[in-house]
Amino acid sequence: MTGQVSHSPTVVIVGASLGGLRTASALRRSGFDGRITLVGDEPHLPYDRPPLSKEVLTREKRPDDTFFRTAVFFEEQRIDLKLGAAAVGLDAEARSISLATGEEVDYDFAVIATGARPRTLPGTGDIDGVHVMRTLADATAIRASFDRGRRLVVVGAGFIGSEVAASARKRGMEVTIIEAADQPLVMAVGAQVGERCAGLHGLYGAELRCGIGVTGVDEESGSLVVRLSNGSTASCDTVVVGIGVIPNVEWLEGSGIEMDRAVICDRYMRTSHPGVYAVGDLASWENPRFGRRMRVEHWTNTVEQSATVARNIVNTIAGATPIAYAGIPYFWSDQYGHRLQLVGLASDDEVAFVHDPPGEPGMLALYRRGDRLGGAFAIDSMGPLMKMRRMLFQEAGFDEALEFATSL
Numbered sequence: 510m511t512g513q514v515s516h517s518p519t520v521v522i523v524g525a526s527l528g529g530l531r532t533a534s535a536l537r538r539s540g541f542d543g544r545i546t547l548v549g550d551e552p553h554l555p556y557d558r559p560p561l562s563k564e565v566l567t568r569e570k571r572p573d574d575t576f577f578r579t580a581v582f583f584e585e586q587r588i589d590l591k592l593g594a595a596a597v598g599l600d601a602e603a604r605s606i607s608l609a610t611g612e613e614v615d616y617d618f619a620v621i622a623t624g625a626r627p628r629t630l631p632g633t634g635d636i637d638g639v640h641v642m643r644t645l646a647d648a649t650a651i652r653a654s655f656d657r658g659r660r661l662v663v664v665g666a667g668f669i670g671s672e673v674a675a676s677a678r679k680r681g682m683e684v685t686i687i688e689a690a691d692q693p694l695v696m697a698v699g700a701q702v703g704e705r706c707a708g709l710h711g712l713y714g715a716e717l718r719c720g721i722g723v724t725g726v727d728e729e730s731g732s733l734v735v736r737l738s739n740g741s742t743a744s745c746d747t748v749v750v751g752i753g754v755i756p757n758v759e760w761l762e763g764s765g766i767e768m769d770r771a772v773i774c775d776r777y778m779r780t781s782h783p784g785v786y787a788v789g790d791l792a793s794w795e796n797p798r799f800g801r802r803m804r805v806e807h808w809t810n811t812v813e814q815s816a817t818v819a820r821n822i823v824n825t826i827a828g829a830t831p832i833a834y835a836g837i838p839y840f841w842s843d844q845y846g847h848r849l850q851l852v853g854l855a856s857d858d859e860v861a862f863v864h865d866p867p868g869e870p871g872m873l874a875l876y877r878r879g880d881r882l883g884g885a886f887a888i889d890s891m892g893p894l895m896k897m898r899r900m901l902f903q904e905a906g907f908d909e910a911l912e913f914a915t916s917l
C-alpha cells in the first residue's frame with residue numbers, strides 16, 4: 510500500500526481482546542505513529558482469558574485482576590478505545606467498518622481479531638445454572654454458581670472443561686465430567702496421550718465418563734439433571750459446557766472477504782482484501798513451516814500472529830517486504846496443580862513416552878512426523894518440553910530428538 514496513503518495512516522483493530530491489544534501495542538513498538546482504533550463488543554478493557562477458568566474460579570484472583578492494562582496505558586499509547594460497540598459489517602471498497610452503535614469507522618488497514626464463541630448445548634439457553642466459559646462475564650457467573658452449589662457437571666473434557674473441573678475440585682465440589690470421545694483431549698493430543706491425561710481426573714477425585722453424549726438438561730426440584738446418551742443421568746447444581754468454539758465471522762458476511770468457517774489468510778496473515786489482516790482463533794493461514802493451512806486456538810499463536818501483522822503493516826507502509834508467519838503451535842493448561850504443555854502437532858502415527866515414571870502424573874511424549882519430530886507433550890516436564898520446542902524450530906529428526914530426550 511506504499512504510495513497509496515497520502516495522510517497519516519489509520520489502523521482499525523476489531524476485537525479488544527488479546528490479539529487486538531497485542532497488535533496495537535506491537536504497532537506502537539514498531540514505530541507506527543498513525544491513528545489506532547481498538548473496537549470491542551464487551552464493555553471491559555482488554556483482559557487475559559487463561560486465568561478465568563483457573564484463578565478466578567478458585568477465588569485466587571478477582572475478575573478485575575485479569576485486565577492487561579489500565580485506561581491510562583491506552584491514553585499514553587494513543588489507542589482510541591470503542592468498547593461495548595460490536596462490529597456489524599465491513600465495506601472493503603469504502604475501507605469502512607460499521608458498528609452496532611451506528612458509527613462508521615474508516616481505515617487504511619484493518620485487523621480482524623473478533624475471536625470465537627463457545628458452542629452451546631441445544632435447548633439449554635434459558636436454564637439457570639448452565640454456563641459456557643469464555644468471557645469475563647461467564648467466569649463471574651460460574652464463580653457465583655460455585656458459591657451457591659456443591660455439585661458440578663462439565664460437558665466436554667477438553668482443556669477448558671478440564672481446567673474448570675480442576676478448579677471446582679480445588680474448591681471441594683463434587684465433579685462429574687462427560688466426554689463424548691473415548692478419551693479426553695483426543696483431537697488435541699491423540700488417543701494414547703489422552704488416556705494418560707484421563708488419569709489426572711481420577712487421581713484428584715473427579716469422575717470422568719467417556720464415550721457418552723448429552724441428550725438434554727432438565728430442572729427438577731431445585732437441581733439440574735443431565736440426561737446422557739446411555740440412559741443414565743447426572744444430578745448437579747451447575748453445568749459448564751466446553752465442547753469447542755465457533756469463529757466470530759458472521760459480521761463479515763457480504764464483505765467479500767474469503768471465508769470457510771474462518772477467515773482465509775495467506776502466509777503473511779493478509780485476507781483476500783488489500784489492507785485487511787486477521788489474527789487468532791478465527792484466522793486460517795498458510796503455515797510455510799508445515800506446508801499446510803492451519804487454524805490454531807492458542808494464546809501463544811495469537812500473540813505471535815499479532816506481532817507479525819503489526820510488522821507487516823509497518824513494512825507495507827514503508828514499501829518493505831512482508832514477513833511470513835511460520836509459528837509452531839504451543840499450548841499449556843494448568844490442572845490439579847500440574848502443568849500440561851503441547852508443542853507442535855500431535856499424531857498417533859508413533860508416540861514415544863519418555864520421562865514417564867510409574868504411578869506419577871509427570872511425563873514427556875514425542876510425536877513422529879515422517880522422519881522428523883512433529884510435536885511433544887508434557888506434564889510437569891517443562892525443561893525437557895522447552896528443549897523439544899527448540900528442536901522443532903531446528904526441524905530435528907525424530908530419532909535424534911528421542912535420543913536427546915532420553916538422555917535428559
